[in-house]
Amino acid sequence: MASQSFDLRLPAAGVASHALACGQPLLVSSGLMSGDFRVEYHGMEVASGNLSGPADVLVFDTLSAATVAVAADDIVNAVLEAILTCNPQLGCVELTLADDSLARRLLSLGVIELRGDRLIGRPETFFQQTKPWLGSIPHAYPEVPILTNGALHPQRPPKPTGRVYKRFIPWLNTQLGFHVADVEADLEHFHRWMNDPRVAAIWEDGSDLAYHRDFIAGRLADPRTLPLIGTFGGIPFGYFELYWAKEDRIGPHYDADGHDRGWHVAIGEDDFRGKAFVSAWLPSLMHYMFLADPRTRRIVGEPIHHHSQQIRNLDRSGFAKIKHIQFPHKKALLVMLLRERFFMDRLLSPDLSGLTDGDGLPVLGSLARDAA
Template identity: 30%
Template sequence: MTSGVDLPGQSHERASALLRRWLAETHTPVVEGPLRLTIGSVPLGTDVVYSSVTGAHGFGPIRVLDDAGEPVAIADPALIAAACSADARARALPDAPINAADAGSLVDWLLHALPRREFDPIALSDDLIAVARSVSDAAEARRWLAAHVEGRLLPAVLGWEGDVAAATVQLLTRGPLAVIGLLGRRGVVDEAELLAELRTWLGGVAEAHPVSGWLVERWLTSPTLTDLAALNGSGLRYRADSGRVEVRPVPFEVPNPLWSGAAPAPGVPVPVLGEGWSLRPVEVVGDDGGPDVALVQRWMNAEHVAVNWNQAWPLAQWREELAGQLGGQHSVPCIVGLDGRDVGYLELYRVQRDKLARCYSHDPHDLGVHIAIGEPDAIGRGVGSSLLRAVAGGLLAADRECRRVVAEPNVHNGASVGAFGKAGFGRAAEIGLPNKNSALMIFERGE
């Protein structure tokens, strides 16, 4: 099998670099085999010929697809850059820095970078690029890693005075982890083996230097690590105040390939809400699903819900969806009542089993909530924020080890973001997801 990096031409390398970044920054799962996605309005298709735990995926030819999903042309870097730029702007709010009149665009950066033979908006340092290109076998890769940890990483850790995020980017994700990914993609070494060696070296650093070991201990135990985004994020800009083209990256979280995994997460509790609220799991009965499925399907097809949930499905599909949730361990779909009347739909879930687990440093007991007020006459009366306060309090009471209840409403859904805020959820970050940018909202347990 030929890997993407073996295909001739810098155009494919540049297109692949942009695609890798977009997939990482939108937390899109990647597995070997066919990959189909739409960036902006451009449908793309390729084969993932190397799936990397560090994000250094390799691709076959990247093609533009027609309406029938058939390839019609090779996607060049300029097209992918334009698609990413348009999609990133649309994902962000109109007044975000990326949408400022003087912010520039990813296309500006590409036109600036091509004459300089650059294709990665946040490239590794020249010496690390040389390592990734010159190391020729696994033994040499292990020797380089040992020397890097002892001679470069350890002194930097011991002398570090900045914050964890900056240290992680400068010393880890844009350093040895990126090199390991490149060596894996080249077929020089198995990423898992070299990551295991790095994990052992870092464990030794933490043990030998307990005063400074907190930093590497964090790297070993956190489910996510900080990296830099250059394609997607409301805070991005591609022009400095002087007008010079340069990328102003923004931090974001990526899954930690050094993490050995958390303890199994418990099931999802159904809390008691009180204050006139009722909450019960959806009941699925009969071939059509029964009255609960019909109610959820009606709400999801209502215009005010469909615009944000994008799940205006037929009854049969909702029956399958709800039955699947009830039969699994990920989430519990529930009907919410107020003063004896059914008014809305909730999905309660453990973050560790959700796509959100890729986006922030979660705890096994973190719980999440999706909310839809289904009845139109219950909108705009404070029902949503009152319900969210009751749900957050009820979940924390139901699981005494849970410290956080979280949610991820679309940044464009100002009403939902506002309702979470009024309910006591704080906005912690913006996160990229495959089909939207979300506000990460967190309700913390009080001391």
């Protein structure tokens, strides 16, 4: 008996995957029949297949790297990314691959795993891959202890430049990206954001262009911090400042590990506020920090203690409330997200229950969770 086709949901325009790894993205879209998919690169079909039920078996009918720029590994990754991102209710999928050498490569990287004689793709392991979102596989920078202002911590790697992360957001049908702040290219909107009364009330860094030029340059020069600009569909919308916790002001307030990381945020564009947007950038930022260094086990934050909306967002995103801490300038709540919690609870897929698309269907990419 033939397996029933799976009601595979993908955006009508497809999922643009691996924008970093391949330059021109691989486009994963639905085929003619329910459960079918096809993959295109520069308008040329490079793979097709179907996801059939009830066992959720992913079968590649065709799989051909049509150009030297696209490897079969990237095609499989693109299909898994599209399916697991848009259909997070799938706990796993079983893959059928005719190429044994391809299967061995994917197994060695942890993209898939062997369960008996079956090849299985699980979101808990797949979303810990780096190439689909970072565009590369970062190495673990050599760990050499150094002392900064009395704090013993690992020497930090050189700063990246340009785009560092890109991910398709199915419920917004657009790409979210983070790039390292550029003093010239990002100064104008950064200056406007920091002078916005809503942002200035928290950051207290409203000033002139010269001050903000020095601000960005200073963060770029500081080994402890990484200033990022977030974009939706290429449009800048917010500033994100990552820091290594060990040598930061937060480090003395808890038992900080050498690779714990923290972050600050300033959303500068009102058009990109609200649940649908924060549910995109917040887990994606956590995803980037966990992928950038595999030794990062915890991410911390220090929201001001009375910022109830931000604390609710963090609570929904898996952060535990640890304790209140007193800084010279504010009383803050120390919050913490564990790597294990983030990936094992599949927190990259938010609960967007109640949000619907233009056809009145639940939005793509939402993973409903019990209130408890």
